[in-house]
Amino acid sequence: xxxxxxxxxxxxxxxxxxxxxxxxxxxxxxxxxxxxxxxxxxxxxxxxxxxxxxxxxxxxxxxxxxxxxxxxxxxxxxxxxxxxxxxxxxxxxxxxxxxxxxxxxxxxxxxxxxxxxx
Ligand code: SF4
Numbered sequence: 001x002x003x004x005x006x007x008x009x010x011x012x013x014x015x016x017x018x019x020x021x022x023x024x025x026x027x028x029x030x031x032x033x034x035x036x037x038x039x040x041x042x043x044x045x046x047x048x049x050x051x052x053x054x055x056x057x058x059x060x061x062x063x064x065x066x067x068x069x070x071x072x073x074x075x076x077x078x079x080x081x082x083x084x085x086x087x088x089x090x091x092x093x094x095x096x097x098x099x100x101x102x103x104x105x106x107x108x109x110x111x112x113x114x115x116x117x118x
Contacts, residue, residue, distance in 0.1 A: 001019070001020045002018065003020065016029055016032050017030050017031050018045050026042050026046065048076075049073060049074060050078060051071075051072050052073060052111075053066070054111075055067070059089060065094055066113070066114045066115055067114060068114050069081065070112050072109075074107070077105050077107065084105060085104075085111065088100060092117045093116070093117060093118050094113045096116045097113060099111070099112055
């Protein structure tokens with residue numbers, strides 16, 4: 001089986017062809033211009049990861065708080081992360097980078113504030 005994916009590691013956006021065997025293992029990658037593309041192809045075709053960003057309400061402020069995962073999490077968990085974020089109660093003040101939700105969905109990754117809120 002072949003998958004066509006676009007590398008998102010830099011603005012060049014190489015279009016790559018990834019060949020997978022019957023068990024889903026990557027057999028070959030072509031179309032990448034550098035090694036980062038091959039690494040990305042392996043990751044994307046075996047365990048795709050994504051940063052998750054969101055905006056959540058703040059109990060004592062009219063201004064919502066923008067948050068993101070501190071590292072990428074498995075793509076299949078994006079909706080579960082969003083559901084967890086719906087349950088979070090946060091109040092100002094919030095510092096830039098403050099952990100809002102540790103170990104979201106058992107990933108070991110924290111959700112952090114992307115801006116301070118006084
Ligand atoms: S393969 Fe290399 S050059 Fe091509 S988009 Fe990815 S990082 Fe950029």
